[in-house]
Amino acid sequence: MSSPLPILFAGTPQVAVPALELLASDSEHFKVVAVLTRPDAPQGRGRKLAPSPVKAAAVALGIDVLESNPSDPDFPQTLQATGARCGAVVAYGRILKQPVLDALEGGWYNLHFSLLPQWRGAAPVQRALWSGEQITGATVFQLTKGMDEGPIVAQSTVRIGEHETSGELLERLAQDGAHLLAASLEAVGEGRAVPQPQPQGAYEIARKITTEDAHVRFDQPAFAVDRQIRACTPEPGAWCQYHAGQDAQPVVLHILRAQPLSQADNAPGQTLPVGHLLVGKHAVWVGTKTQPLELLEVKAAGKKAMKAADWARGAHCEAGAYCD
Template sequence: MRLAFLGTPDFAVASLKRLVEAGFEVACVYSQPPAPRGRGHELKPSPVHAYAESQGIPVRTPASMRDPAEIAAFQALDLEAAVVVAFGQILPREVLEAPRLGAFNLHGSLLPRWRGAAPIQRAVMAGDPVTGVQVMRMSEGLDEGPIIATETLRIGPLDTAQTVHDRMAEAGAELLVRTLPLIARGEATETPQAAEGVTYAKKIRPREARIEWVRPGREVDARIRGLSPYPGAWFELPTDKGPVRVKVLLSTFEDAEGVPGEVLDERLLVACGEGAVRLLKVQREGRGAQDAEVFLRGQAVAPGTKLS
């Protein structure tokens, strides 16, 4: 099967790698243009771009797939199918219809729940016990096409957006490799999405990362894990030298009570509006991530401390 692959972040690399390993003919890879990365803000290719180049696959990085020249170049590839995994651009109808079999998207949720940009983070933040990854035929609407294949994944009490991301990337890659041959043979079943239960996974906004201890503890815990590792939920810790920002990268809910934001014991149990949250992994501003017990060796946080 002759394919074009359109993807950008780490999540998409697993799918591209499996397609190459499985012997699919990847005629061209499309990815977002190189962007400033790291401390030096040097222009660097996306993870998908870098992997494709390492495999000798031609790469295009258009600023917009709506550019008539890009549409013509895509149509000239003579494709059987296009595979889209977290590409980062809306594709016009001319691109979706260019491959003979169509364009297919790997999406990280159980649609129609969590259509949009941040489905993994939103599912963890919402406390969903189950999520999944699906292959769907693409339409011009946002994640509205019919579903072809599904793999479900559980979200455990200690899962973060990162751990779910990593499992989902591997599961999605395998799902693609199993599903594309069915599409090629005309054996795939396409099921329209339900009209009920539609939710949207909006991009994460910076103001969402500040922890609000007045909220219920289960909600605080889910938000912490859903924002880990990026952008990282945070609070301000009072110190002799002034407040210090601390990110929380892992937590768990506990049944305890106190004034919201008050530290309840010597192991970073913090009271919330209902219940409490135990902080398990933190990162002080300007330093690396640490387990709570290691952090506390260098920064005592006494019971009764009030966190902003």
């Protein structure tokens, strides 16, 4: 029986934790010799320094943690001193330059949450959902200097839920992708992996979604508004400005959940102007370019998340109230 493959794991956010925990638990095939993550960062209202989710998981597992800058000239030597043969990367958040990639003889393997070569870049799950795709997945590929361009080791697919947010979808992909990464690294360690070059062509780039991108556009069809809200939930958070009346000062309102209405739904029996609200006893609707969109859950500034109908009662929405 061959010895376990020594791995250095690089990751930062919660989405990387399932892969780290799975690799660490499989002592028959792997030995996670060290974890590379981003340094502690200010978090919360108090802006106190806090470890990344990956660092917290590594400490709990008793794994050595590296918080070095991979751009430091001596970093390749630091990597080699760990005894790692391969690197596994899940949402680390820093670019690894060629000297770092060359430092581990077995190479680096990245888990990316799209079906490459589509949606290379920072926000593949959000962009796939926003574009209306029904199928997405995860890809394990060998890191090269090009952005998400390396040869593919393995892929898996999932169907996107009709009402799924990007956060919910990413959570599913993190679990599925952890097993895909483990199987890929096992194949690498046993010499069975045969990475295949990515197809050439023009593909969509998954640009990071900014707070301004998350400003909801109600002058779009209801299905497009719904996609925008789901793609931006929970990060950076879909939002609009709520006006209690024509002359009222706007306040920020985050939209956490909404749904387009079909003719069979309990929809308002009237056409709503774009952005205008209609408040019923148990529902709140907002006008779009097409049919109304029902707001299900919202969060006003300084308030807790709540059902849209409860918020509307507390906000004393009157005729002429609108969002933009």
